[in-house]
Amino acid sequence: MLGGDLTERSLRLHLEGLSGVDAVGLEQRAAGLGTRSIKTTSKAWALDKIIELIDLTTLEGADTPGKVRSLVAKALTPDPSDLTAPRVAAVCVYGDMVPDAIAALGAAHGDPANGNGRSGLVSVAAVATAFPSGRASLRVKLADTADAVANGADEIDMVIDRGAFLSGRYGEVFEQIVAVKEACRRDDGSYASLKVILETGELNTYDNVRRASWLSILAGGDFIKTSTGKVAPAATLPVTLLMLEVVRDWYRLTGERVGVKPAGGIRTSKDAIKYLVTVAETVGEQWLQPHLFRFGASSLLNDVLLQRQKLTTGRYSGPDYVTID
Amino acid sequence: MNDIVPASGSFLEYAPAPESTSILHLKKSYGLFIDGAWVAGHGKPFASISPATEKHIAEIATANAKDVDTAVVAARRAYDRTWSKLSGADRGKYLFRIARLVQERARELAVAESLDNGKPIKESRDVDVPLVAAWFFYYAGWADKLDHVGLGANPRALGVAAQIIPWNFPLLMLAWKIAPALAAGNTVVLKPAETTSLTALLFAEIVQQAELPNGVVNLVTGAGETGAALVRHPDVNKVAFTGSTAVGREIAKAVAGTGKKVTLELGGKAANIVFDDAPIDQAVEGIVNGIFFNQGHVCCAGSRLLVQESIHDEVVDRLKARLATLRLGDPLDKNTDIGAINSREQLERIRELSDIGEAEGAERWTAPCVIPENGFWFAPTIFDNVSTSSRIAREEIFGPVLSVLTFRTPAEAIAKANNTPYGLSAGIWSDKGSKILAVADKLRAGVIWANTFNRFDPASPFGGYKESGYGREGGRQGLAAYLKAAGSASSSAKAPTSVRSSSRKPTQVRTLATGAGK
Numbered sequence: 022m023l024g025g026d027l028t029e030r031s032l033r034l035h036l037e038g039l040s041g042v043d044a045v046g047l048e049q050r051a052a053g054l055g056t057r058s059i060k061t062t063s064k065a066w067a068l069d070k071i072i073e074l075i076d077l078t079t080l081e082g083a084d085t086p087g088k089v090r091s092l093v094a095k096a097l098t099p100d101p102s103d104l105t106a107p108r109v110a111a112v113c114v115y116g117d118m119v120p121d122a123i124a125a126l127g128a129a130h131g132d133p134a135n136g137n138g139r140s141g142l143v144s145v146a147a148v149a150t151a152f153p154s155g156r157a158s159l160r161v162k163l164a165d166t167a168d169a170v171a172n173g174a175d176e177i178d179m180v181i182d183r184g185a186f187l188s189g190r191y192g193e194v195f196e197q198i199v200a201v202k203e204a205c206r207r208d209d210g211s212y213a214s215l216k217v218i219l220e221t222g223e224l225n226t227y228d229n230v231r232r233a234s235w236l237s238i239l240a241g242g243d244f245i246k247t248s249t250g251k252v253a254p255a256a257t258l259p260v261t262l263l264m265l266e267v268v269r270d271w272y273r274l275t276g277e278r279v280g281v282k283p284a285g286g287i288r289t290s291k292d293a294i295k296y297l298v299t300v301a302e303t304v305g306e307q308w309l310q311p312h313l314f315r316f317g318a319s320s321l322l323n324d325v326l327l328q329r330q331k332l333t334t335g336r337y338s339g340p341d342y343v344t345i346d
Numbered sequence: 347m348n349d350i351v352p353a354s355g356s357f358l359e360y361a362p363a364p365e366s367t368s369i370l371h372l373k374k375s376y377g378l379f380i381d382g383a384w385v386a387g388h389g390k391p392f393a394s395i396s397p398a399t400e401k402h403i404a405e406i407a408t409a410n411a412k413d414v415d416t417a418v419v420a421a422r423r424a425y426d427r428t429w430s431k432l433s434g435a436d437r438g439k440y441l442f443r444i445a446r447l448v449q450e451r452a453r454e455l456a457v458a459e460s461l462d463n464g465k466p467i468k469e470s471r472d473v474d475v476p477l478v479a480a481w482f483f484y485y486a487g488w489a490d491k492l493d494h495v496g497l498g499a500n501p502r503a504l505g506v507a508a509q510i511i512p513w514n515f516p517l518l519m520l521a522w523k524i525a526p527a528l529a530a531g532n533t534v535v536l537k538p539a540e541t542t543s544l545t546a547l548l549f550a551e552i553v554q555q556a557e558l559p560n561g562v563v564n565l566v567t568g569a570g571e572t573g574a575a576l577v578r579h580p581d582v583n584k585v586a587f588t589g590s591t592a593v594g595r596e597i598a599k600a601v602a603g604t605g606k607k608v609t610l611e612l613g614g615k616a617a618n619i620v621f622d623d624a625p626i627d628q629a630v631e632g633i634v635n636g637i638f639f640n641q642g643h644v645c646c647a648g649s650r651l652l653v654q655e656s657i658h659d660e661v662v663d664r665l666k667a668r669l670a671t672l673r674l675g676d677p678l679d680k681n682t683d684i685g686a687i688n689s690r691e692q693l694e695r696i697r698e699l700s701d702i703g704e705a706e707g708a709e710r711w712t713a714p715c716v717i718p719e720n721g722f723w724f725a726p727t728i729f730d731n732v733s734t735s736s737r738i739a740r741e742e743i744f745g746p747v748l749s750v751l752t753f754r755t756p757a758e759a760i761a762k763a764n765n766t767p768y769g770l771s772a773g774i775w776s777d778k779g780s781k782i783l784a785v786a787d788k789l790r791a792g793v794i795w796a797n798t799f800n801r802f803d804p805a806s807p808f809g810g811y812k813e814s815g816y817g818r819e820g821g822r823q824g825l826a827a828y829l830k831a832a833g834s835a836s837s838s839a840k841a842p843t844s845v846r847s848s849s850r851k852p853t854q855v856r857t858l859a860t861g862a863g864k
Contacts, residue, residue, distance in 0.1 A: 040623070047628060
């Protein structure tokens with residue numbers, strides 16, 4: 022890809038040689054995609070699809086085993102009043118909560134791509150590498166990752182070192198991702214899936230987002246993810262569109278499919294549907310499956326359930342008709 | 347590796363999302379709007395049809411020379427007795443009122459426009475109608491500030507303006523013409539294009555709602571003969587025309603020596619120049635927007651893509667993948683990207699020129715889309731390997747057809763871009779600001795967009811070089827086209843208001859509006 026040996030210099034030349042991003046044009050395109058109109062049957066399909074792509078998330082300092090059990094119960098039975106509602110793709114927790122999540126999932130723990138709808142399996146994702154800041158030594162980050170994998174996490178959501186990236190030490194960021202990927206290796210030789218969080222709110226420019234996306238994919242990330250949810254702005258439609266364009270270009274070059282996960286700030290069905298449209302019109306609908314697209318969200322699920330109830334019953338209910346976490 | 351073909355067989359396709367036409371309350375037949383009232387036309391009425399379905403919409407009156415004279419007389423009377431006596435602030439109030447009414451009736455106007463013209467509702471709703479309101483708001487603000495137009499203190503209105511507009515942006519072109527004319531203190535007689543009279547007639551209702559004094563705005567419908575009679579009317583002080591270069595030339599001849607002021611906004615064959623350091627994904631969007639916006643029925647459309655040879659293949663591949671996602675169909679469907687061609691006549695012209703392109707050896711590629719059975723449609727088409735001598739690279743096609751040419755150096759890009767009898771617009775795509783400025787400096791075009799295309803704003807003057815016409819519309823410059831300095835001689839066209847025109851041969855200019863491309 023970079024023409025021969027990978028060096029800091031060749032990496033820099035490649036990233037800096039990427040075509041620029043025109044902010045006005047990108048945002049205009051994203052806004053255009055946001056005006057697509059979805060009706061009735063497509064909407065019902067879209068709402069269920071959104072649920073099946075959600076990483077239901079709790080990432081609080083105050084998380085407890087009880088809170089995680091409650092989250093898992095919601096993941097398995099999103100709407101107790103309508104058992105046709107599908108299950109979410111995964112629950113996303115801190116590394117030390119992984120055993121609680123796995124225990125609560127029981128037999129329903131597994132790859133969400135196997136089985137679907139009500140019989141869908143739910144995987145466990147853990148944030149690692151000194152999430153959310155990433156400010157720790159590589160040794161600590163690797164130990165953090167290995168610990169979560171040893172606890173049984175199926176997916177690792179790592180953060181890149183934004184400090185290193187912004188000061189132009191692309192090689193360092195690259196090496197760290199490679200090392201974390203290696204730490205995702207299980208005893209049986211398989212790997213936990215690696216999502217690389219760019220924290221686009223701190224990268225600030227679209228050019229940086231494009232470079233960081235390429236860098237993360239080159240280093241072996243299975244997914245590129247917008248944000249931790251702890252920094253504003255988190256996921257936006259233009260940023261997600263841009264990342265999807267990188268994924269599309271990578272696929273054209275290599276035939277490899279990389280996933281995208283917008284996280285944080287997507288709270289309504291209406292917004293989430295705009296993301297589905299953007300995926301469909303940028304990389305194609307084959308990306309709308311749990312191995313290639315996820316929403317990192319918590320409050321989004323309840324809005325989708327309210328819209329779902331409206332479609333089934335013809336009436337709007339209220340927040341008391343969906344369960345909290 | 348290019349099997350990414352998004353959106354075909356998509357969940358977006360599960361249900362059409364047509365905008366309801368129930369909001370429209372159209373009359374079966376429309377007369378002429380003269381002196382604040384609806385009157386019958388004395389010519390043979392004609393039908394307006396929807397280009398997407400070929401279904402009848404309404405019957406429209408034809409104004410003959412006598413009707414045109416009645417309208418000009420009404421406009422002259424309104425100018426002499428009321429409009430010229432109002433203060434700028436009061437004229438501004440009327441214009442603000444019109445702008446607000448356009449906003450209130452925005453959805454209705456958008457639906458009518460898409461029905462009658464064939465353009466997607468997405469564009470009439472998000473581009474045309476909002477810009478119409480913006481144009482009236484902008485010029486409403488100017489009405490009491492004419493001292494700052496640049497003609498010195500107390501500039502004077504010209505009198506009666508004859509305005510003839512094309513079918514590609516019917517209501518928007520009406521706003522471009524009427525808003526500055528009224529702000530400057532003129533009264534107007536406007537003729538919409540034959541195939542798209544509907545929104546102008548709805549605008550007449552807005553004029554009534556706004557209680558504009560009678561005769562300030564008059565609308566005469568009809569074909570080329572009506573336009574010819576209007577241009578040649580001796581009591582007209584100003585002629586403003588948007589349309590094809592051929593008709594523009596006839597108008598220039600007709601008014602030569604009469605003392606009438608003229609602005610002409612004619613055809614174009616714009617170059618959209620993409621350098622190898624361009625933001626590629628946005629450039630592809632810009633190319634699409636440049637030529638496929640409004641089915642390419644845009645005078646300033648970027649119909650010649652000049653792409654640097656080193657990135658030609660990449661750009662064309664991405665362009666084709668993107669075009670495969672465009673949705674052609676019912677203009678009233680909110681998800682439609684490409685609507686119907688405005689008329690059978692225009693469709694024939696696009697077909698003819700495309701066949702010529704193919705015969706001349708250019709490589710034709712057509713986006714894969716299903717063409718509806720009825721109506722006038724043309725799928726987005728690219729011609730690759732086009733040479734500068736090819737007819738499709740020289741003549742205005744006025745349809746969704748893009749010619750791709752390549753260049754090697756900025757100097758070659760500039761030379762090829764300027765090698766056209768037209769000079770309306772151009773686009774430059776590069777991430778390098780200094781290059782954009784250096785190239786823009788050497789392009790002979792009235793409007794140059796950098797890293798965007800087909801963006802319009804009432805504050806920005808618009809108009810062409812060479813065969814694209816003269817005069818500017820929009821901004822301060824657009825206002826100056828309807829004013830004269832305080833000390834200048836009064837217009838020689840100020841003839842007696844008698845019915846002199848009825849004794850004149852009504853037509854030597856034959857096709858003023860049909861097929862008149864802006």
